């Protein structure tokens with residue numbers, strides 16, 4: 628190998644690391660926001676779930692689960708965040724948007740995500756009972772990323788433990 632090639636590989640590797648750290652930082656920032664929002668649901672006696680919609684690196688809406696507080700079965704964090712984002716964009720399409728959500732979306736929220744043309748969903752914890760994205764019986768063509776977060780999982784488990 629020539630010395631010039633050596634240098635090129637090292638530079639590429641460094642670039643990759645920098646990119647990875649950069650993405651990780653942003654993700655951490657969004658997860659921080661999500662956890663603070665999920666806490667608001669907890670205070671209302673609601674299951675702690677929160678969601679944000681991000682378009683080209685800019686957060687355009689945020690919401691937390693208000694099902695119990697509003698006595699509204701459709702007041703899931705994802706639905707509320709999508710509604711706010713659509714209102715802001717004056718459109719029912721959210722083509723270039725990513726939805727970050729603490730808990731895997733249910734069937735209702737998945738339908739809203741698909742209808743709104745959201746391009747990617749990032750969620751922290753799988754929902755074995757209502758989660759629809761990881762169920763085997765769907766043929767959803769949507770970019771799905773699971774991004775496990777221990778703090779959130781503990782918050783969720785504690786909530787259900789205290790309910791019993």
Ligand SMILES: [Zn+2]
Nearest residue numbers: 703732733736
């Ligand atoms: Zn839902």
